[in-house]
Each structure stands twice: as structure tokens, then as C-alpha cells.
Amino acid sequence: MTPNAPARLLALASDGDRRSAPVREYPVAEASPSPALDRIAALAARIFGAPMAGVTLGDPDRARLIASHGLADTAEAFRLPGLPVLGGPRPEAFMVTDALTDPRTADHPLVRGGLGVRFYAAAPIVTAGGQRLGTVSVLDTRPRHPGRDRLDALRDLAALAMEELELRLSAVRTVAAERARRADAERLARTLQRTLLPPTLPSVPGLRSAAAYHTASPDEVGGDFYDLFPLENGRWGLFIGDVCGKGADAAALTSLTRYTLRAAAIYDPDPCAVLANLDAVLKGEQQDGGPRHCTALFGVLEPAPGDAFTVTLAGGGHPPALAVRADGTVEPISTIGGQLIGLLPEPRFVRTTTRLAPGESLLLYTDGLVEARTPDGDMLGQERLAQHLAAAGASSADRLLHTVSGLLGSLGPGVGDDTALLALSVPVPPASSLQENR
Structure with missing residues (x-):
């Protein structure tokens, strides 16, 4: 010893x-x-x-x-x-x-x-x-x-x-430090994301609206955005879009884009003019010498006879909106041909007009939805999305949003990008109102 x-x-x-x-x-x-x-x-x-x-x-x-x-x-x-x-x-x-x-x-x-x-x-x-x-x-x-x-x-x-x-x-x-960092990043991302989106949608007379934001990564700020806001003479502006990139740079670009779209609509609410103004602003904002671009749909809602609404949309490289008609059919509101905003020397923006009658609804979405992968490995795509909406018979904004949110949930890991959703619907007036209008 x-x-x-x-x-x-x-x-x-x-x-x-x-x-x-x-x-x-x-x-x-x-x-x-x-x-x-x-x-x-x-x-x-x-x-x-x-x-x-x-x-x-x-x-x-x-x-x-x-x-x-x-x-x-x-x-x-x-x-x-x-x-x-x-x-x-x-x-x-x-x-x-x-x-x-x-x-x-x-x-x-x-x-x-x-x-x-x-x-x-x-x-x-x-x-x-x-x-x-x-x-x-x-x-x-x-x-x-x-x-x-x-x-x-x-x-x-x-x-x-x-x-x-x-x-x-x-x-x-x-590992513990990384988990804490990720938790802090997730909290920061959620807080920042909330500041980039309207806390609530305004109440539009004669119209129902609903919106949602589905994140693909909880600790990363995406660049998807939407808004609904009043214009003069009983009209309403709306937009949805997706800026390039992720994180803080995308958040700054999203904030700039939302502010510009709102300001441009006050100056001239013509949808193509609004997108042209946004294009000019983004070209003036360079990041490390690179372009700052986005896709977007901008629209103007205007009350129409028969408790309906006229919707005028202009698209810049964005997926078309989908209208669910009163008979259950789903119709793309095509803005195909509209080009990316902030990237090309002289981009082309495409304008179209549709009518939303009582019992009809409209879905605007970002490309994270149609680019999601189904269990068979294929992209969901616009056609499958339209078939899903038709089968669900989603005639109201809330039901339309519930249907799409359930679809995203069912795809699970197949959803690789953030998705913003904006749904609008025209309710069917009560029977008494119909009789009074005859």
C-alpha cells in the first residue's frame, strides 16, 4: 500500500x-x-x-x-x-x-x-x-x-x-446550447414574422375574409406576405406575394414590399401600376450589388350589383388565384405571363378581372403550396390543388382556409417552403333579403 x-x-x-x-x-x-x-x-x-x-x-x-x-x-x-x-x-x-x-x-x-x-x-x-x-x-x-x-x-x-x-x-x-440557440431563434423568427403580417384582417361589408401563414422552418423568417386594406370610394386593396431569400434580409425586403404596395395603391390603385411602382422601388434597393425581387398578386375589390364583388388582379410571376364557383367548379384566375418584380429591365404585368357572386370564394396563395411534394414524390401543382378544393366544396373563406390548412398538414415533410394564404368569399344573403330584392 x-x-x-x-x-x-x-x-x-x-x-x-x-x-x-x-x-x-x-x-x-x-x-x-x-x-x-x-x-x-x-x-x-x-x-x-x-x-x-x-x-x-x-x-x-x-x-x-x-x-x-x-x-x-x-x-x-x-x-x-x-x-x-x-x-x-x-x-x-x-x-x-x-x-x-x-x-x-x-x-x-x-x-x-x-x-x-x-x-x-x-x-x-x-x-x-x-x-x-x-x-x-x-x-x-x-x-x-x-x-x-x-x-x-x-x-x-x-x-x-x-x-x-x-x-x-x-x-x-x-447540444444544450444549440437547442437553446434554436429556441431563441424560433422565438425571434415567430416575433419577427408576426410584425410582417397584419395582426387581423379588416371587416369588409358584404365579404368574408380569412388568412393564415404556414411556416416550413420554425427558426427561419420567410418572405411570404399578404394584406387586405381599404381604398377610396368603397374599394379595397389586397395583395399576396413572396420575396426572394430567407432570414433578416427577406424580412427587410418584405417590410419594404408591403409598405410600397400600400403606398402605391393610394397613389394609383390600378393593379398593374401598383406592381410597376413596386418594381421601380425594388430596383433602387440593391443588396450587396444583387437584385431584390419578388412575386406578387395585387388586386382591387369593388362592390357590384347583386351583392357581388368585382375583383381586378394583376400578377407579377405569381401563381394564379383560384375561384370556387357556386356550382362547385374551381376556376384559375389567370395572370400567366406576368413577370418577376424587381429583376427584369422592363417586366410585363398581366391584368385580369373576375366576378365573385354570392356563394363563391377566392383563394390566393404562395408557391409553397403548389410546390409541396405529395407522398408519391410529385409536386402538388395547381391542378391537384383545384381538384382538392372542388372535392371539399369550400364555398366560404373559413372553410376554404380550413381545407387548405388540412392539406398542408397531410403533406407533412413534403412542404418545403413557407405558405401564405388569403381567402375571400361572398356569403349568400338570407332568404328574407333575397325576397326583398325581387
Whole structure:
């Protein structure tokens, strides 16, 4: 036994509370098996030519076996207080050459019990700050008198065990920090996204409206947007679009685009003129010398005879709106030919007009919807979307939105991009109103 061996081999003594704190910092040691620590135990047994070895962590009243060699059937024995844990104030490697004859260990359960330990050597696992976590220990059922060089080797193995614990703890902390970062990013993204969209849609007399935003990535701000706002003479402006990029740059571009569309509509509400004004503004806003572009639909709603609405739309590279007619058919309101906004020298914008009668609805959406992948791997596309809407018979804005949201949910991981939705519908007036109008 070395001169600095502890006076007794008992469970953690009066200084146990002081030592329990650093032990608790290493839950990773128990979270999952560690092949590296098992190899350390196997190497310790090989160096001593002993049948058993283990790596333990200590707490105030017991030792926990976290890696072992030759101890698969006796792991529970290491939960007994005493032998596997170093006592005493100083963390020194030591040996008990014959535990049965040593008065300090002769009555220990691991010595008197079925395991019959006669030889025990241990080296402390010590942090850089000098705090003891546990041991790398070797056990045999016969007395042993190994040389000092083997005890030195055991001390080196304990240092390797400490390095492994530090690596595993560092990995856990890195994962935790990344999770916290992602959580913060998600909260920031959600907050920023909310500032880019109207908190509520205004109430339009004789019209129902509903909107939704489906995010593909919770920690990344998308560039999809929509709005519905009043114009002069009982008319209403509406738009939906998608700017290039993601993150903070897309958020800045989205804010600029929404503000410009609203301001341009006040100056001249003609839909093509509004998109032309937006095109000029985006071309004046360069980011690192690159273009800033978007797709958009801009429209003007105007009350029409028969409780209907006239909808005039202009498109710039955006998917066409879909009208669900009173008979259940779905009709694309084509703006095909309209080109990207802010990218081309002289872009072309396409204008079209449709009528929404009572019992009819209109869906405006961004391309994340039609570019989503179905379970068979194909894109959903406009045709399949129209078939889905026709089968659902979505005649109201709320029902239309519910139908599309359910479709997006059913596609799951097939939805790879954000999707903005804006739905409008003209309700069927009560029967009494119909009779009064005759």
C-alpha cells in the first residue's frame, strides 16, 4: 500500500456534500454507454492481470459503476458504500494487497460476500480543479503485490477517464446550447414574422375574409406576405406575394414590399401600376450589388350589383388565384405571363378581372403550396390543388382556409417552403333579403 493511502475504505465521508456537486455536473456519464470508458476498464484489468475492473462515479453515499470489465453480473455490488470509492481528504492512487487481512477492509461486504475481493487498487478521477469524481479500480479474488509502475499506469488511465468525461460533458453542453440557440431563434423568427403580417384582417361589408401563414422552418423568417386594406370610394386593396431569400434580409425586403404596395395603391390603385411602382422601388434597393425581387398578386375589390364583388388582379410571376364557383367548379384566375418584380429591365404585368357572386370564394396563395411534394414524390401543382378544393366544396373563406390548412398538414415533410394564404368569399344573403330584392 502506498504511504498516502486513505485511512479507511468507506463511502464518501463528511466531505461528501462538497464533492457531490462536481459529480452532478457529469450526468452524461450515466446517460448512455461509453465504449471508451469500457476500454479503459478492460485495459486496467489487462495491466494488472486481474479479472475485474471498473470506472465509478461517487456521490455522498454510494458509488455508481459507469463502465466495467468482468463485472457484468456484479454491477449492483458497486452500489454498496465503501470499497469502490476513495475516502480521505486527498485524491491519491492506492492499493490494498490483501483485503481479507487488512483490518480496514476485512468486514466489507465485497470482501466477506460472494464476490470475495482480496485485492483492490484504485486511482482517482480528478477534475482540473482538484475535485474528485470517482475512481478507476481493479479487483481480484486473490492477494496481489504489483509494482509501483502498474499503479502509475492506473493513474494514467484515470486521467484518460477524466478526459472522456469532459468530452462527453462538452458534447452535452454543446447540444444544450444549440437547442437553446434554436429556441431563441424560433422565438425571434415567430416575433419577427408576426410584425410582417397584419395582426387581423379588416371587416369588409358584404365579404368574408380569412388568412393564415404556414411556416416550413420554425427558426427561419420567410418572405411570404399578404394584406387586405381599404381604398377610396368603397374599394379595397389586397395583395399576396413572396420575396426572394430567407432570414433578416427577406424580412427587410418584405417590410419594404408591403409598405410600397400600400403606398402605391393610394397613389394609383390600378393593379398593374401598383406592381410597376413596386418594381421601380425594388430596383433602387440593391443588396450587396444583387437584385431584390419578388412575386406578387395585387388586386382591387369593388362592390357590384347583386351583392357581388368585382375583383381586378394583376400578377407579377405569381401563381394564379383560384375561384370556387357556386356550382362547385374551381376556376384559375389567370395572370400567366406576368413577370418577376424587381429583376427584369422592363417586366410585363398581366391584368385580369373576375366576378365573385354570392356563394363563391377566392383563394390566393404562395408557391409553397403548389410546390409541396405529395407522398408519391410529385409536386402538388395547381391542378391537384383545384381538384382538392372542388372535392371539399369550400364555398366560404373559413372553410376554404380550413381545407387548405388540412392539406398542408397531410403533406407533412413534403412542404418545403413557407405558405401564405388569403381567402375571400361572398356569403349568400338570407332568404328574407333575397325576397326583398325581387
